[in-house]
Amino acid sequence: GQQVQQSPTSLVLQEGENAELQCNFSTSLNSMQWFYQRPGGSLVSVFYNPSGTKQSGRLTSTTVIKERRSSLHISSSQITDSGTYLCAMATGGNNKLTFGQGTVLSVIP
Amino acid sequence: GPKVLQIPSHQIIDMGQMVTLNCDPVSNHLYFYWYKQILGQQMEFLVNFYNGKVMEKSKLFKDQFSVERPDGSYFTLKIQPTALEDSAVYFCASSYQGNTGQLYFGEGSKLTVL
Numbered sequence: 001g002q003q004v005q006q007s008p009t010s011l012v013l014q015e016g017e018n019a020e021l022q023c024n025f026s027t028s029l030n031s032m033q034w035f036y037q038r039p040g041g042s043l044v045s046v047f048y049n050p051s052g053t054k055q056s057g058r059l060t061s062t063t064v065i066k067e068r069r070s071s072l073h074i075s076s077s078q079i080t081d082s083g084t085y086l087c088a089m090a091t092g093g094n095n096k097l098t099f100g101q102g103t104v105l106s107v108i109p
Numbered sequence: 110g111p112k113v114l115q116i117p118s119h120q121i122i123d124m125g126q127m128v129t130l131n132c133d134p135v136s137n138h139l140y141f142y143w144y145k146q147i148l149g150q151q152m153e154f155l156v157n158f159y160n161g162k163v164m165e166k167s168k169l170f171k172d173q174f175s176v177e178r179p180d181g182s183y184f185t186l187k188i189q190p191t192a193l194e195d196s197a198v199y200f201c202a203s204s205y206q207g208n209t210g211q212l213y214f215g216e217g218s219k220l221t222v223l
Binding site for chain 2: 030031033035042043045050086088090093094096098099101102
């Protein structure tokens with residue numbers, strides 16, 4: 001089965017609304033990262049967050065390692081936030097990332 | 110922040126030809142990775158590389174694939190010969206540590222095999 005489960009699969013927001021994206025891991029992990037993938041495909045690192053809460057502007061990530069989950073909160077969404085948000089976990093000794101399927105976010109006016 | 114550069118951004122080749130994808134990792138990083146993403150599908154690990162050697166490879170890393178980083182130059186992924194199913198975006202990543210720490214990704218090289 002899927003080692004990294006992301007929810008929801010897709011999400012449509014009105015501009016200004018908030019969003020909460022979830023990532024659950026089926027195994028223990030060393031760390032995790034959140035990425036934003038632009039509609040054109042390029043990848044942007046959003047957070048490296050092995051544990052605890054991190055904030056950057058309108059984005060907040062909270063990882064609870066012992067519960068094997070992480071969340072990404074987007075406040076006051078903007079149209080330019082549209083795209084795919086990927087979470088990935090690192091396990092084992094080689095720092096290899098296993099990715100989730102992604103959450104496709106669409107922010108509409 | 111630190112940048113990983115990939116060249117080319119897009120390449121179109123005929124099936125059976127050879128292709129080399131180049132990656133310029135973050136300057137003091139020691140660990141290097143390739144990931145593959147077929148259009149509309151999940152990002153998947155191909156291989157990681159340290160100190161001149163492949164550390165781990167997935168079942169997607171076929172015999173036609175090879176990686177190297179000669180003398181601190183580009184970290185390369187070579188596919189010879191290419192097949193139609195190799196069409197994908199290939200992402201390079203690097204990290205300073207091998208067992209933990211943030212991976213920094215390039216913007217991807219889109220490979221189209223005709």
